[in-house]
Amino acid sequence: MLLAIDCGNTNTVFSIWDGARFIATWRTSTEHQRTADQYYVWLSTLMDFQGIKAEITDMIVSSTVPRVVFNLRVLADRYFNTRPLVVGKPDCLLPIDVRVDAGTQVGPDRLVNTVAGYSLCGGDLIIVDFGTATTFDVVDHDGAYVGGVIAPGVNLSLEALHQAAAALPHVDISRPQGVVGTNTVACMQSGIFWGYVGLVREICARIKGERDRPMRVISTGGLAPLFQQSADLFDEFREDLTMHGLTEIHKYNSIQV
Numbered sequence: 001m002l003l004a005i006d007c008g009n010t011n012t013v014f015s016i017w018d019g020a021r022f023i024a025t026w027r028t029s030t031e032h033q034r035t036a037d038q039y040y041v042w043l044s045t046l047m048d049f050q051g052i053k054a055e056i057t058d059m060i061v062s063s064t065v066p067r068v069v070f071n072l073r074v075l076a077d078r079y080f081n082t083r084p085l086v087v088g089k090p091d092c093l094l095p096i097d098v099r100v101d102a103g104t105q106v107g108p109d110r111l112v113n114t115v116a117g118y119s120l121c122g123g124d125l126i127i128v129d130f131g132t133a134t135t136f137d138v139v140d141h142d143g144a145y146v147g148g149v150i151a152p153g154v155n156l157s158l159e160a161l162h163q164a165a166a167a168l169p170h171v172d173i174s175r176p177q178g179v180v181g182t183n184t185v186a187c188m189q190s191g192i193f194w195g196y197v198g199l200v201r202e203i204c205a206r207i208k209g210e211r212d213r214p215m216r217v218i219s220t221g222g223l224a225p226l227f228q229q230s231a232d233l234f235d236e237f238r239e240d241l242t243m244h245g246l247t248e249i250h251k252y253n254s255i256q257v
């Protein structure tokens with residue numbers, strides 16, 4: 001079975017794919033100090049707890065944090081006796097073209113999202129991923145990644161307000177009832193929430209205008225459900241988009257050899 005690992009700047013998600021579906025998914029915070037042994041203790045405890053007897057034979061990793069890859073390689077080698085595919089490394093082939101400026105290192109998560117979006121929904125897509133950063137990935141008619149937009153993440157923006165202004169507390173994001181807040185927390189939530197709705201709407205409209213063709217907008221990432229329910233910004237929400245892309249890339253590389 002395949003162990004697929006998606007490391008974002010905030011969270012790392014592990015999923016086990018049995019060839020047809022994900023039989024388990026677990027999330028931990030991303031910490032580059034975590035050793036292979038620590039990963040294995042955590043993972044095997046959760047597998048035992050859920051009665052999962054899966055034998056891991058393959059592993060694929062996408063990481064926006066380069067430093068965590070070393071320990072994940074050790075995990076693969078020491079505990080699963082396999083060599084992981086690492087998205088973005090030369091030996092990991094992609095079933096799509098990447099058409100960006102020469103020398104640009106595109107985040108592997110964005111390439112994985114592109115592969116997943118094209119395989120599930122076809123071409124001409126805008127994929128909005130609400131992670132640590134909020135990314136917009138533009139997928140051409142033939143599935144190629146052709147660029148996008150990087151904006152600060154929702155929680156990052158709230159945290160920046162709290163860090164920079166002495167009188168602003170730490171707040172969790174939520175959808176405010178109205179726009180005009182009558183207390184500090186409501187004012188901050190309104191600024192971020194409605195600001196984000198505007199940001200997504202404007203950026204998608206401008207991308208569509210620049211490309212001059214109809215494009216479907218897909219949302220994913222930790223905070224996507226909040227915006228999916230709240231505004232008519234997206235055509236579709238795909239919770240496991242990145243994981244799906246990892247299984248597609250693994251399949252593609254298995255066929256090539």
Ligand SMILES: Nc1ncnc2c1ncn2[C@@H]1O[C@H](COP(=O)(O)OP(=O)(O)O)[C@@H](O)[C@H]1O
Nearest residue numbers: 008009010011012130131132133155221222223
């Ligand atoms: N279900 C959730 N509810 C509220 N916040 C969440 C949820 N899932 C993730 N988050 C928060 O959303 C942000 C993005 O999370 P995530 O998508 O895991 O980021 P990344 O992929 O960059 O690690 C983080 O600040 C995280 O704490």
Ligand SMILES: CC(C)(COP(=O)(O)O)[C@@H](O)C(=O)NCCC(=O)O
Nearest residue numbers: 008009064105106107109131132133
């Ligand atoms: C933009 C990102 C920080 C998003 O990461 P995430 O929010 O998923 O942790 C990541 O995709 C990245 O480091 N990209 C490199 C630059 C680029 O994609 O152009």
Ligand SMILES: [K+]
Nearest residue numbers: 008109129131
């Ligand atoms: K991500």
